[in-house]
Amino acid sequence: MPRLIFYISLISTLVMLGSCRPKSKENTGKYVGDLEVKYAKKFNISEAGLTVSEPWPGATQSITYPIKNDPHRIVVTSTTHLPYLEMLGLEDRLVGFPSTQYISSEKIRKLVEDGKITDLGPDGNMNLELLIALQPDVVFAFDMGRESSTLDKIEEAGIPVVYNADYLEASALGRAEWVKFFGVYFQKEQKADSIFNHIADRYDSLKALASSVSKKPTLFSGVMYGDIWFLPGGKNWAAEFYQDAGGEYLWAGDSSTGWLEISFESVFDKAQLADFWIGTSTFNTMQELVGQDARYGEFDAYKNDQVFSYNKRISPSGGYDFFESGYARPDIVLADLISVLHPELMPGYETYYFQKLP
């Protein structure tokens, strides 16, 4: 019996030593101090580790994650986490993902097909037994409002959960900067820094290019559900793109960061003569739009064939790559939008996410 207690205490000491080690290693993080977070508001890098200031909407306390020894088995829970991993060359460390059928990335789909990544069941109702059996070193998760008891259970099982709040960033570059969050966590900060700098530089030069235009075409966005039109608020992530691409978003004066729910006639009154209609949800052809509601055909943008959407890249199961990798590549999104609104500025440019609705 005493021997058993001895073993237990020995093992727990070893475990504690093991988990302590990264803490002492932080001091050697010469690079960490140099890495600056410029646009993102929801995380910070310090000697103590990675601090997420608002891990879920309305969170009052920040969480600091010590930078550990390079985890090798990881689980992420949102498709938007995937492009960061892929950019950093870490996709082969993924062992599990909920609802793998919605993944767009070809590389990661291949890993799923090869059986390297386990499907953890529906998003939001992950199969905990499967997840724990995978023995991941860390789970990157997001939480819409501290309601997920699943995540607590994972932590109870001794698997560290890192809350990712990239979706709470208000600016496009701020969101893309989360590549540094993953970079630091996996000690690839220099690579992350150079990736992000490239994206930010390209974004800024494209924005400067688009700001030179004399005429800003008007545009609107979204579709109706039932009889209510959903479109991005004036301070929404999408609205910022429209402005930066040299367009005049008709609801730019609105102050909300979320989505507006307004009646058809308000939208029609304001947007009937608009030059462009950008972003048509799950409608992928002009035919589908008027098939749903003939009134869509009354917009000038529809009549003049100026309806564009982010449906150029759709996975075989219907996932939109735009909603997966678009957040990490604001430079490509902006380039696409500029070439839509001002094709003369981008001669010979082939759009990546956006296309004219056929």
Add this chain to the structure above:
Amino acid sequence: MIQQFLETSRQKWTRVFVALVALFLGSLLLNISLGSVAIGFTDLMSFLFSGTTNNSGWDLILKTFRLPKAITAILVGSALGISGLQMQTLFRNPLAGPYILGISSGAGLGVAIAIFLGFYLGGFLELSGIGRSWLLVVAAGAGSLGVLLVVSLAATRLKDSVTLLIIGLMFGAASGALVSILQFFSQAENIQAYVIWSFGSLGSLSWTELHVFIPIILIGLASSILLSKPLNTLLLGENYAISLGLNLKKTRLLIIINTAVLAGTVTAFCGPIAFFGVTLPHLTRMLFNTSNHLFLTPLVIVFGAALMLIFDTIAQLPGMEATLPINAVTALFGAPFVIYILLRKKNLNYSFKS
């Protein structure tokens, strides 16, 4: 003596109907003139009489949005009121409504299957050249029709109407369970689409859909007038009605089919609009102090149309860009009104006395 009584009664009802029709026309005008976009009254008049406001955008708003919505509101108000009235009388139960037989549950299940398998069905419909808007209509219609078939089959076999109520309840429970299983395994966007459908909406019908919607509802309303007399007999109680020579099973079947067609069509096109059908018959009986279906049926048709127009006007929040779900408005404004009248009248017994 009797002659004199009938004479005063006729005068009274003429006045009531004239007043109701005036209310209906007033609320129709109010409904068309108010909305998120402010269109002046003179412009509206010139649209009504000459067909144009001299502003092509406004013309389109009036023609393709407000008019179809007003027509939908009128028919939905009448149809739900009538089916509520028929169910309350058939089951002699003040809590019965258009959906008591499980019609909205059946429609909901159909829609849930369509939405959650939508990606595959959407592609199929695209190939066959049918618009996506018909997907939900067909799915909801098929769901209600399925329920209708089972319930009518039961109705021809059962002696007791209350058993039908329980069958309806069971349908609700079973399809609710299936819907939650579907929701559990589907993505957030699909769940959102389903939830939005279940809020109900009057403004999503365009003229192409109205071409189907209007005739079905009109046929249903016309047959409801023909069913008024047997409904009066049913008020006396089923056994009494049988002894008066009423073919109970046949009448019951006709009433069920009538209600299912009305409520099922409304649900298929506009989603479940729940509260209205239960309360409108009560309101009508209390306000006009009658339980004679020869009067009640036309009263419910006109009053239901007028009331739905008013509720829809409130839901549009005139002058604001946002709108409220119609279901929320009918319950929010309807419930206190019913409570008020109940407190004044002190009881509900009037309803099922002849």
